[in-house]
Amino acid sequence: MSPLPQKFTLRPVAREQVATVLAPFLARLNREPERHIGYCDDTPEMMVDTLARLSPVPVDTFRLAFEGERLVGAFGFDTDARLGRAWLFGPQVEHEAWHAVADALFTAVCPLLPEHVRKLELYYDVRNTRCHEAAVRWGFTSAGDSYVLRFERDGMTKVPHETAESLTPAHHDALKVLHHELWPVSWLTGEQLLEKQDENHRLLVLTEGPELLGYVFAKVQPEFGEGFIEHVAVAERARGRGLGRKLVAAALRWMFSRDEVKVTHLVARAENEPAVRLYRRLGYQVLHLMRAARRPFQRS
Ligand SMILES: CC(C)(COP(=O)(O)OP(=O)(O)OC[C@H]1O[C@@H](n2cnc3c(N)ncnc32)[C@H](O)[C@@H]1OP(=O)(O)O)[C@@H](O)C(=O)NCCC(=O)NCCS
Incomplete structure (x- = not known):
């Protein structure tokens, strides 16, 4: 060096x-x-x-x-x-x-x-x-690329009027299981998602009786005029039926129901074609293509 x-x-x-x-x-x-x-x-x-x-x-x-x-x-x-x-x-x-x-x-x-x-x-x-x-x-070596996608309030005119349910305790365990299946090493565990729920953090779900079909976790930071979708997931057996689209649309509606929110962002792995297609079709625009790079570390 x-x-x-x-x-x-x-x-x-x-x-x-x-x-x-x-x-x-x-x-x-x-x-x-x-x-x-x-x-x-x-x-x-x-x-x-x-x-x-x-x-x-x-x-x-x-x-x-x-x-x-x-x-x-x-x-x-x-x-x-x-x-x-x-x-x-x-x-x-x-x-x-x-x-x-x-x-x-x-x-x-x-x-x-x-x-x-x-x-x-x-x-x-x-x-x-x-x-x-x-x-x-x-x-450091590359650990994959991801898009930062942006959605502004103006785009809401083209978003379908979808709603989803608020999570109830009946589906807490199913949510933790699905979250862990999809993101075994995540910076937010299923437990942490549940704990974070408040007026600025919302878990919206789609269910069929006792079954959890999918969930979306969104947050707003009204003081900065921002919203974020942190996680969206549909159970494997329920994919390809428009549920992912429904969840994201419902999360956008919830975030923009707060007047202060002007713009929302999310991050998607570049190779996650279904997710990127879903977001782009709803009107998200690419803001950044990001690279994660990692290396092992040992304190000497
Ligand atoms: C991404 C995910 C939520 C999509 O859910 P879904 O319910 O299957 O999606 P939908 O049925 O609403 O499809 C929405 C769009 O994605 C497209 N799509 C869905 N599955 C696809 C696939 N396997 N390959 C390509 N496109 C696909 C659909 O064609 C649709 O596009 P269209 O509007 O052009 O027809 C789901 O695949 C999932 O849970 N994946 C694992 C978790 C994940 O990756 N979450 C996103 C993290 S950023």
């Missing part, structure tokens, strides 16, 4: 800098497709919110790069002890010595990773070629 010229310094981020320095820097660069990182947001407000939810806190997980007193780079991570994973927030660099700064940040961030982390994940727009080059240099 290239050495970092002496004029640069690497520093931790102070608590008061998280909202005033780190979040605006990450959000500003993230708006450019050539610099886009999937875990980061495009507005400072959302970025502040995301950083506030991280555990451990950014003070312990981020490093900033300065040239003199000018901020030129930032890199950090979020972790999940259950999955033994770290999701890397960056590298975000604004300097012509992009790779040297990114390498120095990566080297500085690795020792901060907790013991339980066994795997590192980068997630970047495929147009972010410098991040891809760094990923290859650091020994």
Whole structure:
């Protein structure tokens, strides 16, 4: 890896800098497709919110790069002890010595990773070629591509008037079983989906007597005018009958029933043809083609 010229310094981020320095820097660069990182947001407000939810806190997980007193780079991570994973927030660099700064940040961030982390994940727009080059240099390999799809309120005029039922306890176990069958290693377990339900998180289902045919888990963040579909699933035996389409349409109706919501997003694996076709036919537009890249990690 290239050495970092002496004029640069690497520093931790102070608590008061998280909202005033780190979040605006990450959000500003993230708006450019050539610099886009999937875990980061495009507005400072959302970025502040995301950083506030991280555990451990950014003070312990981020490093900033300065040239003199000018901020030129930032890199950090979020972790999940259950999955033994770290999701890397960056590298975000604004300097012509992009790779040297990114390498120095990566080297500085690795020792901060907790013991339980066994795997590192980068997630970047495929147009972010410098991040891809760094990923290859650091020994990451591709773990697949996914689309970030966007749906704006205007598109609702073409969405069918579908409804789905709210989940009741009678189908809790069936939901956990179906969720685990489809996503045995997910950042959200079926149990967690059930626990998250509140006025901003909704599980909508389609049932036939005691049978659960499918579910959709959607959330809104009214303060940011955003909605997301996190999961949609139809039991294998019930697929190809329009139920997936019905669930997504019902979730869109629920999200846009909140006046504050202007736009919704979701992420779909690029090779998941049935899902991508379903979303595109309903009116979702492609915003990013993202690449996940992973590598094993062992703290030395
Ligand atoms: C994706 C999924 C929810 C679709 O549910 P479904 O009930 O089978 O979908 P629908 O019957 O409503 O079909 C909707 C569209 O997808 C198309 N489609 C459905 N199954 C398909 C398949 N196997 N191959 C290609 N297209 C398919 C349908 O033709 C339809 O398109 P059309 O409107 O052009 O006819 C379902 O396949 C599923 O649960 N998959 C596993 C979980 C998953 O991948 N979830 C999405 C994560 S992003």
